[in-house]
Amino acid sequence: MRRYFGLLVVLAAVLGWARWARGAPPEIIDCHVHYKGNPAFLEKLAAKMDSVNGMAFVLTPPSEMAVVRAFIQKHPQRLIGFGEISLDDPHALEQVDRFQAAGFRGLGELTKSLKDLDDPSYWPIYERADKYGMILLFHTGVLLRENPNIPSSFSSARLRVTTLDLIARKYPKTIVIGAHLGNPDYAWAAELARWNPNLYFDVSGSTLQKKSDDYKFFKSVFWWSGVQGLAGPGPAPNAFEKLVFGSDINSDTLEGFDQERARYREMLKGCDVPSASQEAIFSGNLWRILQRKR
Ligand SMILES: [Zn+2]
Numbered sequence: 001m002r003r004y005f006g007l008l009v010v011l012a013a014v015l016g017w018a019r020w021a022r023g024a025p026p027e028i029i030d031c032h033v034h035y036k037g038n039p040a041f042l043e044k045l046a047a048k049m050d051s052v053n054g055m056a057f058v059l060t061p062p063s064e065m066a067v068v069r070a071f072i073q074k075h076p077q078r079l080i081g082f083g084e085i086s087l088d089d090p091h092a093l094e095q096v097d098r099f100q101a102a103g104f105r106g107l108g109e110l111t112k113s114l115k116d117l118d119d120p121s122y123w124p125i126y127e128r129a130d131k132y133g134m135i136l137l138f139h140t141g142v143l144l145r146e147n148p149n150i151p152s153s154f155s156s157a158r159l160r161v162t163t164l165d166l167i168a169r170k171y172p173k174t175i176v177i178g179a180h181l182g183n184p185d186y187a188w189a190a191e192l193a194r195w196n197p198n199l200y201f202d203v204s205g206s207t208l209q210k211k212s213d214d215y216k217f218f219k220s221v222f223w224w225s226g227v228q229g230l231a232g233p234g235p236a237p238n239a240f241e242k243l244v245f246g247s248d249i250n251s252d253t254l255e256g257f258d259q260e261r262a263r264y265r266e267m268l269k270g271c272d273v274p275s276a277s278q279e280a281i282f283s284g285n286l287w288r289i290l291q292r293k294r
Contacts, residue, residue, distance in 0.1 A: 025283050025284060026053050026078075026287070027052060028052055028054040028055070028245060028282045028283055029054065029055045029245060029282070029287060029290075030054060030056040030247050030249075030257065031057045031177055031202055031244050031246045031286060032246030033045065033059060033247065033249055033250075034249070035059060035060050035064060035250075036250055037061070037067075041254075042067075042068070042079075044254055045078075045079070046071070046075045046078050046079060048257065049075075050078060054078070055078055055080060056078065056079055057080045057082050057105075057106065058072070058080065059082045059084045059109050060082060062085060062095050062099075065081075065098065065099065065102055065104075066102075069081065069102045072103070073103075080290070081103065081104035082104060082105065082106040082108050082135070082137060083106070083107050083108075084108060084110075085099070085125075086113075087110055087115075087122050088113060093124060093128055096125060096132070097128070100132045104134070105290065106135030106136060107129055107134055107135075107137070108138065108177070108179075109137050109138065109139050109179055110137065110138045111159060112154045113158050114153060114154075116160075116163050117158065117163035117164065118163040118166040118167055123170070127171070129174060130174045133174075133292070134174070135175045135176075135177065136174060136176050137179060138159070138164060138176065138177070138179065139159050139179050140159055140164065140179060140181070140183070140185075140189065140201075141159060141160070141180050141182045141183035141185060141205075142180075142184065161178055161185045161189045162192070164178050164196075164199060165196065168196035169196065172197075174198060175198050175200070175289050176196070176199045177199075177200045177202060177246075178193075178199065178200070179205070179246060180202070180204055181201045181202070181203045181207055183205055183206065183207050184207075186207070186218075186221045189221070190239070193242035194230070194231045194236075194239070200285060201242060201244070202248075203246070203267070204247055204248035208263040211267075212263070212266075215267040215271060216270055218240070218267060218271050222240045222242065222243075223239060224236045224239045225239045226238075237277070238273060240271065240273045241277050241280045241281060241285065243281045244286050245260075245281060245286075247260040248260070264281070268281065
């Protein structure tokens, strides 16, 4: 008996070590943090992620790649780099190569494109990302006007959530995240996520404020939980698991992080989403994606 007990102790130690070696998932992974070039923000962000046992995807313009890379190397458990390239930049492909070589795991937020997001002229960029196993984070839906007095050539119409369908189908091994759940095309966003296993959404932006009196609304778009054959073979997992957490905070403030987390929690509670599914939304989905070997 004693001998078996000893064996059990050894087994438990080995299992514990294996878990430690793999790295336990953080409690929260934020896929949507904009870096605007203020290094003090990176310090604040890393400290915040330490305090919440979190991890953040830092969306980094090409001009800031070196600074962010050096900072991430000091905080690899807390920060993951994404290259915020412009799809219309003639040097976009070269930038993808450089971001990948610098250890960045994805591209985004891809937004303000001069053509539809699924335009064939952008396919070489997506192909390159696919080759590298990089995640793609797209803006979807309505686009703000930062300065309404300055004429601009952008249009929300080119960022419609339906443009992600072709991208997700064409690059089935690439993980695609649509930011803002297609605001206001929520039903479209959810239906596309239902049939595209590689497509996820964050609900950052104004949506959770807009719907704060009616969180049950989201049950009408994420409706297929447990239904047989309606999201691929077999019974579908909880439909809300097509969501990931994104705060859309930027250099100006970190307060939005807690606020957005609280809103997510309230919405998921209002929709009776079980805790295992909430874990997937706040961390598990993205953790699994980050561990993938390509
Ligand atoms: Zn956006």
